Amino acid sequence: MSEKRLRLITLLAVAQIFGAAAAHAQTQLTPGSFKAYAPEAMEPRVSDFSGKPVPRYASLRHGTVNGRSGPSLDYPIRWTYERAGLPVVIIRESQDWRKIRDPQGDEVWVNKSQLAAERTAITTNTGSIFREANPRSAYIARFQAGAVLTLGDCDGAWCKVEAEGHKGYVRRAQLWGIDPLTAAPGIN
Template identity: 50%
Template sequence: MTGLLLAGSVAVAEGPTYVRVSKFSGKEVPRFESLKYNAVNGRAGPSRDHPILWRYERKGLPLLIIKESQNWRRVRDPEGAEVWVHARMLEPGNRAMVQADTVMHREPDAMSPEIARIEATVLVELGSCERGWCRVSAGQYRGHVPARALWGIETSAAAL
């Protein structure tokens, strides 16, 4: 499977630090959602009149919604860039992106047997997170990885 490789250092995910409810969507902000399509434009402002700053070409990529207008969402990507994306280009999801090469373990414990080594930038299906570990699946592999290795999870959920 492409993307499974040797383990290396692990980066820490930067997630939401405070939460409010948006008057536009009725959902919490900040929150993570994923790209709904393979090609999505990120713009300088919340309308099609604003120039395109970035073109995302990765369906399922988790983005942190940090601000909302009626039909637009200001998002932060894993690299830290912030752009406006039309709301219909996003969907709630259970995906996360591996930030740095890491090891998937059978149980949520570093001493547990290794199942696979996952390369940075691989998208994984996200299960529950607790005590600093998240259950994930990547291809045919299912196991646990350190929460700090993932972009796209609520940091408060990973701490429980």
């Protein structure tokens, strides 16, 4: 079996395993339901709690994260996310809790320990990771909709990404979690 075919099979298998795992308590996270984040709806400001800008991107740290209706354990669980690395937008903060917006546009509160600063993006459809930021370059791997990729720098129409050790470039239009807030360093 060729090396390229093996990498394709590996990445597709990973996307299938994790693509279906992004579950809410009542609904599945599906790429067709992704909501564009509208930064114009909220002016960035610096949080008094973390000293970091809000809104900003983060990712889920663990494979199971409970999203609550308010900022404490006293509030009921609205969603249970089952997907480490899922990109989210932090839209509000309290001392130990962060209100997040997920790719479907749902908003819940999670404890700050459940979030990582690692920048990730989620694919909105099937596509390829290219060796260079050029659709004519060789592809390194293919992905299905819903694959979570570690995000690097974005320049123009392309973003540098990494998935399962494969580093390359993906078209910006194929990723959720990419907008003017993208300024955090990721992979090199």
